[in-house]
Amino acid sequence: MNAVAHPDARPDLHRAGVGAVLVSTWRVGTPERQRAAVEAIRTAWESRAWPDLGLLSYSVAIGTDGDTLLHYSQWTEEKAYEDFVRTHRDDRNAEIDAAVPGIERVELRRYAPIHRSVVRDGTSTGGLPGIVAVVEADFDRPGPGRREDWVDTVFTALDEDAVTRPPTDWTGFHFHLSTDGGRVLNYAEWESEQAHVEWLSDDARLSEAWRRVHRHPGLVGARVRRYTPALSLSAGV
Known part of the structure; x- marks a missing residue:
């Protein structure tokens, strides 16, 4: 299965089966680079098989500050994310970084499902x-x-x-x-x-x-x- 982009561009915040939520921030510098980074993410993900059924969704939002991107992903459990990091993350990030050099990956925080x-x-x-x-x-x-x-x-x-x-x-x-x-x-x-x-x-x-x-x-x-x-x-x- 390959990744599918959804036209409404938002995660289902109350999706069944979510055991962990990962939220991270990237700094890219300008509005033009924000848009370019989103397209690079889309290309890198849609051109590859979906990495693991433990990943339920991956959403990106553009900061109104003209600099940042917010990443919000839903997982069945934290171990599924660790498996993704070990086996699937590097090639995607390498393609994104080649398209938009100089991305600063600022912070990653781990959260429980909605409280x-x-x-x-x-x-x-x-x-x-x-x-x-x-x-x-x-x-x-x-x-x-x-x-x-x-x-x-x-x-x-x-x-x-x-x-x-x-x-x-x-x-x-x-x-x-x-x-x-x-x-x-x-x-x-x-x-x-x-x-x-x-x-x-x-x-x-x-x-x-x-x-x-x-x-x-x-x-x-x-x-x-x-x-x-x-x-x-x-x-x-």
């Missing part, structure tokens, strides 16, 4: 979002329930928003916990970049509920980056 999720009005998030806002929240040390409590605190703030300013521009918030105990990743889908920018700047973000989010015990920093969905691959049938 908690919400979609607007309880509807499906099957459509393609305008942008994905990825929030990476880092904690100073692993602690029992620390990250889970932080996610619950975010949901409390969102529930308050639903009363005071009903949501109209986001379609889903999806939270992963890293397997090393140090990070929460929020994969949030929005209708547009402007909607997300305006939401962040709204005075409602200064509410007591959101203050508890930002001042949560053990939270040492958070970073937000926005991406446009570009490519989603899975095994052909």
Whole structure:
């Protein structure tokens, strides 16, 4: 089976059978190189057999910063990823690097399947979002329930928003916990970049509920980056 690109360019975030999620970032330098790198990834993957049934999907999104790429892959288990690295990754990366020299592979983090999720009005998030806002929240040390409590605190703030300013521009918030105990990743889908920018700047973000989010015990920093969905691959049938 060869890789098949999906027209909606997004992963099925609640796909059955996912045991591990790998998220990585590349820096490529310019918008032109971002687009070239996505096409190089498409070519390298579609010209080869799908590497292993343990890989369920591989998706790429383009950073609105004109520099980065986000890679989000779903696996049956972490061992499937290790097997891929050992047997299939190098030739693909070599072809991509030949097409777009100088790619900086910044970071790879491993996550458990989705811990908690919400979609607007309880509807499906099957459509393609305008942008994905990825929030990476880092904690100073692993602690029992620390990250889970932080996610619950975010949901409390969102529930308050639903009363005071009903949501109209986001379609889903999806939270992963890293397997090393140090990070929460929020994969949030929005209708547009402007909607997300305006939401962040709204005075409602200064509410007591959101203050508890930002001042949560053990939270040492958070970073937000926005991406446009570009490519989603899975095994052909």
